[in-house]
Amino acid sequence: MATIQAAILGFGTVGQGIYQILNEKKVHLKQSLGLDIEVKAILIRDLAKSRMATPGVLVTDSFQEIEAIPGIQVIFEAIVGEEPAFDYLSRAIQKGCHVITANKVMFSKYGLQLEKLANAKGVHVGYEATTAAGVPIIKTLKNLLQVNQVHKIQGILNGTSNYMLTQMRIQQCLFSEALQEAKLLGYAEADPYNDISGQDAFRKLMILSNLAFGKQPEWDEVEVEGITNISLEDVRKASKEGMRFKHIAEISQEADGALHAYVGLKLVGQEHPLYAIEGVDNAISIDTNYIGTLTLSGPGAGKFPTASVMVEDYADIIRKHTEFLVSI
Numbered sequence: 001m002a003t004i005q006a007a008i009l010g011f012g013t014v015g016q017g018i019y020q021i022l023n024e025k026k027v028h029l030k031q032s033l034g035l036d037i038e039v040k041a042i043l044i045r046d047l048a049k050s051r052m053a054t055p056g057v058l059v060t061d062s063f064q065e066i067e068a069i070p071g072i073q074v075i076f077e078a079i080v081g082e083e084p085a086f087d088y089l090s091r092a093i094q095k096g097c098h099v100i101t102a103n104k105v106m107f108s109k110y111g112l113q114l115e116k117l118a119n120a121k122g123v124h125v126g127y128e129a130t131t132a133a134g135v136p137i138i139k140t141l142k143n144l145l146q147v148n149q150v151h152k153i154q155g156i157l158n159g160t161s162n163y164m165l166t167q168m169r170i171q172q173c174l175f176s177e178a179l180q181e182a183k184l185l186g187y188a189e190a191d192p193y194n195d196i197s198g199q200d201a202f203r204k205l206m207i208l209s210n211l212a213f214g215k216q217p218e219w220d221e222v223e224v225e226g227i228t229n230i231s232l233e234d235v236r237k238a239s240k241e242g243m244r245f246k247h248i249a250e251i252s253q254e255a256d257g258a259l260h261a262y263v264g265l266k267l268v269g270q271e272h273p274l275y276a277i278e279g280v281d282n283a284i285s286i287d288t289n290y291i292g293t294l295t296l297s298g299p300g301a302g303k304f305p306t307a308s309v310m311v312e313d314y315a316d317i318i319r320k321h322t323e324f325l326v327s328i
């Protein structure tokens with residue numbers, strides 16, 4: 001049986017999750033795909049850090065060393081930031097590798113470019129993990145776009161903000177206390193700027209915009225607000241009126257094709273599809289012409305939700321690619 005050779009870029013929360021799931025599901029994947037997979041190399045930044053054992057795998061801080069390994073066909077990418085991730089994935093695609101990424105910061109900016117390059121090279125890009133981790137929004141959108149037209153997308157795309165807003169309402173705590181708790185539970189980073197400023201939700205919205213509308217609005221024309229201005233008093237007042245504050249990223253398309261996007265706090269009532277989304281969950285509500293409104297919700301982050309959808313992307317890509325090779 002043939003073996004797919006793979007590399008994992010980044011071996012933090014997500015990268016380790018990918019490695020674990022590939023090992024745990026090895027036999028199952030082999031049976032369902034008719035191909036084995038072997039992780040040949042792992043890229044990290046700090047060679048001195050102690051980390052889980054990966055017997056027989058090259059662990060390196062040099063991407064060039066990974067590029068030089070003959071026969072790598074799949075790259076899983078779970079590093080941080082636009083660069084060098086974009087450079088590494090472009091180089092991998094140029095060499096004929098399929099790539100699967102969780103990196104929303106990089107993909108929101110370079111996603112269309114990478115997909116264009118991949119099309120030209122006859123390989124695939126998987127990016128389910130970039131937007132809502134365990135919530136299968138990318139495959140769902142791809143599927144419904146075959147027939148439906150999307151008018152509007154609204155999402156709770158940042159679990160940390162949603163957790164904090166939920167805690168402020170249920171525990172009647174201050175913003176600072178909710179943030180402290182989110183940090184203690186590992187939901188917020190030591191530097192929570194991207195989560196509470198709305199930037200994380202904005203990047204994910206831009207990925208959805210590319211997929212649903214084939215383009216993005218001008219980034220500097222999108223109003224992006226976080227949750228930092230909300231007070232316990234605001235939350236209490238909303239509750240008394242039967243309303244809830246939700247941090248919502250939304251985008252809609254006008255009849256003339258123009259896109260309107262907004263990221264920020266919204267006061268919603270019980271009739272709103274995102275009213276009941278609590279804690280760290282993510283949710284996305286899509287308005288379409290034939291289906292009407294569809295809402296998906298679930299875990300929008302975390303080691304295994306994120307890593308498992310990357311392995312699903314891998315299985316989809318291998319299946320698609322094998323069918324393509326058989327057909328020519």
Ligand SMILES: NC(=O)c1ccc[n+]([C@@H]2O[C@H](COP(=O)([O-])OP(=O)(O)OC[C@H]3O[C@@H](n4cnc5c(N)ncnc54)[C@H](OP(=O)(O)O)[C@@H]3O)[C@@H](O)[C@H]2O)c1
Nearest residue numbers: 010011012013014044045046078079080102103301302306
């Ligand atoms: N965590 C989640 O729940 C989640 C969910 C969805 C998407 N994501 C995305 O997935 C990616 C990884 O997230 P994470 O939580 O796994 O991050 P993490 O725990 O901080 O791990 C990042 C890993 O990437 C390595 N790395 C960072 N920059 C590098 C560079 N320039 N060259 C080589 N290696 C580099 C780090 O190396 P060292 O170990 O040597 O420091 C580390 O192993 C991010 O883009 C994130 O936005 C994460």
